[in-house]
Amino acid sequence: MTAAGGASALAGGNASMSTSHNAELSPRDFAAIAAIMHEEARIALTEAKTTLVQSRLARRLREHGLNKFSDYVALVERDADERQTMVVALTTNHTHFFREPHHFDHFRSTVLPELKRRDGPIRIWSAGCSSGEEVFTIAMCLLGEDRTSASWLRHADVRLLATDIAPHVVESVQRGFYAENTVAGIPEPYRSTWLRPAPGGFVMAEEARQLVTARVLNLFAAWPLKAAYDVIFCRNVMIYFADPAKRELEQRFVNQLAPGGHLYIGHSERLIGAAAENMISCGHTMYKKPEARG
Ligand SMILES: C[S@@+](CC[C@H](N)C(=O)[O-])C[C@H]1O[C@@H](n2cnc3c(N)ncnc32)[C@H](O)[C@@H]1O
Structure with a gap:
């Protein structure tokens, strides 16, 4: 959208x-x-x-x-x-499903198996979520390609947080409604499994929507977040900020991540300052916070 x-x-x-x-x-x-x-x-x-x-x-x-x-x-x-x-x-809300697909390949092949093995809550944040294509792509990766692959979620404590400064896009996430041309880019079998036809387009399946909480949040305000996050996606947001703001925000993301947590940033972005030194690169624009020592 x-x-x-x-x-x-x-x-x-x-x-x-x-x-x-x-x-x-x-x-x-x-x-x-x-x-x-x-x-x-x-x-x-x-x-x-x-x-x-x-x-x-x-x-x-x-x-x-x-x-x-x-x-x-x-x-x-x-x-x-x-x-x-x-x-x-004056915000730019351009986004689409499965944008920068190598992030989701890495998430499915490397991060998700680790998270599934672990006991305890799983917390994922789409920061600067726009109209929700990013967070629902993550939800579909968690749900998998069919209903059987989603069964692990019945016994897991998984929550996806989607935040943006723009209230109208946050409302779009909450509605979970997408036009036909928007969903065309979702690969099968995700599209047919996790979207339902609705008048004028499609809605995300309840299984996906119930994983997601969407809120208005300015990333430079205080974050009302209690949990440490396992994965943070902040993609194509920091390009709009100057270096001091990027430096500050990236370090806050690092602090908010659990040890071993992952950060994905946009294709034309790079970590700078202390965050660049504290994170381990796992490939283009993907980073891991070192595991806790001990
Ligand atoms: C280009 S979209 C990126 C959407 C998605 N992350 C993606 O990569 O497809 C950038 C989003 O960042 C949001 N944004 C810009 N400045 C922000 C701020 N200070 N706090 C929170 N969100 C902000 C905009 O409202 C917009 O929806």
């Missing part, structure tokens, strides 16, 4: 431009918006994103009957709700 354009939409743009139907976004107003995005979500907007910001916020200006970005900036500076709406409008 793509709420407001894919990652590629972020590539274009030039500073201070206008079109007949859009208000002009001056460098000064762009800088004010970029500062708010950094403060609220640590999202780093460079001037190359001017066109993207202008087009995504055009509707916000229209809804408020504003003709000038300077008036919109003044509005978001005084109105916390509109500030949140703006942050969400």
